[in-house]
Structures are given as structure tokens and as C-alpha cells.
Amino acid sequence: MNQIPFQDYYPDDYSHCFGCGRLNDKGYQLKSFWEGDEGVCRIVPEHHYSGGMKDILYGGLIASLVDCHGAGTAAAAKARELKIEMKPGAMPRFVTASLKVDYLSPTPVGKELELRAKVEEISGRKVTVNVTVSTDGTVHARGRLLMIQIRDCLLYTSDAA
Numbered sequence: 839m840n841q842i843p844f845q846d847y848y849p850d851d852y853s854h855c856f857g858c859g860r861l862n863d864k865g866y867q868l869k870s871f872w873e874g875d876e877g878v879c880r881i882v883p884e885h886h887y888s889g890g891m892k893d894i895l896y897g898g899l900i901a902s903l904v905d906c907h908g909a910g911t912a913a914a915a916k917a918r919e920l921k922i923e924m925k926p927g928a929m930p931r932f933v934t935a936s937l938k939v940d941y942l943s944p945t946p947v948g949k950e951l952e953l954r955a956k957v958e959e960i961s962g963r964k965v966t967v968n969v970t971v972s973t974d975g976t977v978h979a980r981g982r983l984l985m986i987q988i989r990d991c992l993l994y995t996s997d998a999a
Contacts, residue, residue, distance in 0.1 A: 843869035844877070844910040847917075847929035857906030868903065870910040870955075877911030877955035877967075879903075883947050895945040903953060904969045904981035905937055911955035912965035912985035919960055932965065936984040945971060945978040963987035 845858045845868060856865040870879040881903065889896030909932045916930045945951070951971055958966040963986055971979040 841871045842924070843871055844914040844929065845869060847924055847926060848913075848931070849927040849929070852931050855906060857902050858910055866903070866906070868906050868910070870907050870914070870953075872914065875956065877907060877914060877953075879907045879910075879953040879955075880950055881953075882950050885947050888947050891944075893946055893948070895947050895951075897939075897941055900941070900945060900971055900979050901937065901939045901981070903951070904939055904971065904979065905934055905983065907953045908937075908955055908967040908969050908981065908983040909934065909985055911957065911969075912967050912983070912987075915957040915960060915967075916965060916987060931988040932985040933988055934983060935964075935986045937981065938983075939979055939981045941979050943976065943978050946973055949973045958982075963989075 845860055853859045853861040856862055858868040859865050860867055868879050870877045883895055887896050887899050888894060912932045913929050922928055951973055953969055953971055955967050955969045958968055965985045967983045967985060969981040970977050
């Protein structure tokens with residue numbers, strides 16, 4: 839199956855994120871896809887992303903991976919709900935209102951991480967997403983996010999409240 843990642847549907851002006859921006863050549867450029875009703879992303883973090891111990895992944899990186907993958911899954915879920923025909927530039931845009939990460943065990947660097955996201959609830963512009971981070975079937979971290987859909991007309995204004 840040749841799926842297009844969620845992030846490739848983001849408009850160009852929303853594709854510079856360090857975590858998932860396809861136009862940020864210095865970023866991770868995460869790629870998230872549907873597997874059934876779960877958003878799935880796989881990435882192998884390099885050793886320069888270690889945190890303290892050379893073989894253990896930096897916790898801030900874990901949080902950013904959870905954040906970006908959760909945002910992509912929220913956007914794709916909202917697009918499904920709205921029955922949006924997916925084409926470049928069509929993906930709804932989301933920002934993080936709340937991010938909580940529980941670190942359960944050390945996460946190794948240099949091994950493939952699997953991030954799995956499940957949408958807990960969609961309520962208007964709000965999407966709640968749960969994400970796990972694992973290697974070889976061992977869950978190392980769990981995240982819960984509240985994502986808010988950006989209103990296009992408010993994207994670049996100071997009165998976005």
C-alpha cells in the first residue's frame with residue numbers, strides 16, 4: 839500500500855515544523871499514516887539525541903515526537919470526520935493546547951521507535967489524542983494531548999482567542 843503521510847497534506851505555510859515539517863530539512867520530518875483507526879509513525883533516533891546517558895533518548899525529544907505525531911493524527915482524524923477530500927493543502931491545522939507525557943522506562947537510541955496514536959474524542963475544534971512510544975513491543979512513554987484546530991482566518995492575527 840502506498841499511503842501518503844498525513845504531514846504531506848499540510849499547506850506549505852504550515853510545513854516548517856521542526857518535528858514534522860516536510861519543508862524543514864533540519865527537522866525530523868515525521869511521517870504518520872493510518873493503520874486502521876490508529877495513526878502510526880516510525881523513526882530511528884540517532885545517538886546525538888541522547889539524554890545524559892549515551893544510549894538513552896532525551897526526554898524532550900520524546901515529548902516533541904508525541905506532540906507532532908499527535909497533531910498529525912488529530913488533523914487526519916478531523917479530516918476523516920469532515921469527509922475532506924485529501925489533497926495537498928487540504929489538511930486541517932492544529933496546535934497543542936495541552937501535552938502530558940509519562941515516561942515509563944528508558945527509551946533506547948539507534949532503535950526503531952513506533953509511535954501509535956488513538957483519538958479519544960473529537961468535539962468541535964478540540965481533539966484528544968493518546969500516543970504510545972515503544973521499541974520491540976515495550977512501551978517506554980505514553981502521552982495525552984488536547985489539540986485545537988486553528989481557524990484559518992485567525993492563523994496570523996493577534997486576536998486568535
